[in-house]
Amino acid sequence: MARVKGKRIVVKTESDGSQLSHLPVMPSEVLAALEPKAGAFIVDGTLGGAGHTRLLLEAGAQVIGIDQDPFALARAKEAGLLGLEVREGNFRDLELLVPERVDGVLLDLGVSSFQLDDAMRGFSFHTDAPLDMRMSQSGESAADIVNTLDYEDLAQIIYDYGEERHSRRIARAIVAEREKTAFSSTVQLAAVVKKAYPGGHARGIHPARRTFQALRIYVNDELGALEAGLRGAKTILKTGGRLAVISFHSLEDRIVKRFMRSELEPLHKKPLEATVAELEINPRSRSAKLRVASKTEVIA
Secondary structure: OEEEEOOEEEEOOOOOOOOOOOOOOOHHHHHHHHOOOOOOEEEEOOOOOOHHHHHHHHOOOEEEEEEOOHHHHHHHHHHOOOOEEEEEOOHHHHHHHOOOOEEEEEEEOOOOHHHHHOHHHOOOOOOOOEOOOOOOOOOOOHHHHHHHOOHHHHHHHHHHHHOOOOHHHHHHHHHHHHOOOOOOEHHHHHHHHHHHOHHHOEOOEOOOHHHHHHHHHHHHOHHHHHHHHHHHHHHHEEEEEEEEEEEOOHHHHHHHHHHHHHHOEEOOOOOEOOOHHHHHHOHHHOOOEEEEEEOOOOOO
């Protein structure tokens, strides 16, 4: 389990000697931001592998953990963490899910390590799996999107949510391929994107990365959920309560930055980023940005 020693986080192994499969991003910075202590109530709006939640609980706080992923909820319940209350739902509905006033809210955006590592969820282009990408396991899948939307809509989604400058070439290739064979797997889509990419590669990243990001964001309405979740967080926070948000790409970070500057009191001029030491043990934190703000006005 994870232990807190001052401002340094030490991750220990489980009793069977295996290493924890989920490492929370910027754990020391999150604890410093939310200041968990006995009697404090904190909402982890993206429970995931409960990495941050474990640290908050060990610091003495009580935590309300929210997630729309049924597998994440099942793992948290099985863990039997004392002081944790699990509530099913999307953090976009914070005001409904948490009628209480709380001392802190944490939103760790994007895909959890468990979702990435579970090939069958369809988030990764590295392994062959159903083209799914649904965090809640309900609604339209990524396969539904690429097989039914017209060329213009596909190109716009890939450009807007993936910030992919070759979106039209990729969308054209997708439409041409599905006329021969419907898309059903991750590697099938990744291969088509790679073939459509100029030179077959993107500098420094896999050519399908931005397209997969775009589809995931669209399928789960992640940006809409973020905007609603930020408003909900402000509502449920007590005066002086803190909101901490970890984002992983510029689309998210811009929304968080704009909201905190207009609705709350930011604690830092620039977002916090992972240290070199953390990057060595958790490379997935390389693109993470943490923004923290305080609620200053009196609740009506």
